[in-house]
Amino acid sequence: MRATAVAHPNIALIKYWGKSDIERNIPAVGSLSITLDGLTTTTAVSFNSDLEEDEFLLGGQAIPEMSGRVSRCLDLVRERVGAQTRARVESNNDFPTAAGLASSASGFAALVTAADAAMGVNIPQNELADMARRSSGSAARSLFGGFVELRLTPDGPLPTETRQILEPFDWPLRVAVAVTDAGPKEIGSTEGMVRTERTSPYYAGWVDTSEDYLAEARSAIARRDFEALAEVSESSCLKMHAVMLSARPGLVYWNGATVECIRKVRKLRADGVPVFFTVDAGPQVKAVCAPEAFDRVAAELAAVEGVSQVLASGLGEGARVVAS
16 A cells, blocks of 8 residues: 655746635645746555554655644545555655645645545546645646646535646746745745735735636736737736735835846846746746756846745646655
8 A cells, every 4th residue: 555656847927826715724825836846755555454543754754744644645545545544654845845835735746646546536636636736836837738727616516616727838947946045935825825815905806816817827828929928927916915915014025135036037028038027936947948048047047146946847748646
């Protein structure tokens, strides 16, 4: 009863921020993302009847503050077969953890995929995605590769539906990730979302405009219209950070290098380079570009003072089992 799965983080082009149901971890708005092949989480799950409780190791270290979330996620798989067997979970990231690079998304996507395989349940992929979403709001999207949309379905059998809208090879964009601070962020995303909803005077406007942004992005992707996707993605990013800043106290995830990277990307695009930026709840800048522009974009970002490294990625596959 053992399996190993890999999953990749995703970055939202049309952002998700806020929850309509905290207890069930249902997002307040839909989202649209790309899955990155250059960053990987590898997770092994071993069910063992000799264990009295679940064990969780990340990078070889016990992470007590994460153990409860991992156990609750495993419970969703165990419930499908009426099992109570505890598990040992060993997970590793080849990129910075809890630093605004969606490590929880790839982590829980890999976890449910490995647990399902180890138990031999064969849960449908969309149900696995919903299980992952209940542990991390963006994890459902990492079950799928390429361009992925998470939609709210209040009248459906599940509260959300996640689907791939384009294969990674159908529009093979590249992503340069400028790491400006590899340490964990001070305010976690869930805490930040709750604070924003409760205190920002602009939160209602953020929610009300989300469907228009999703429709605009879907249309741009269907047409392979890079400029249109760039415009709506950057707007979604800045709108999310604006509503964060308007919370009390305001949430400032950026640092000086973040701002300089954004300025650099804007200058490159003004000069005719096909590239745009997006930034999640953290200080890292993701520059999405056409393949032929990647080398220049990466070099320009690496030259920004405060950038410690630039990670290279294309668009990748969804979560999958690699050993059992």
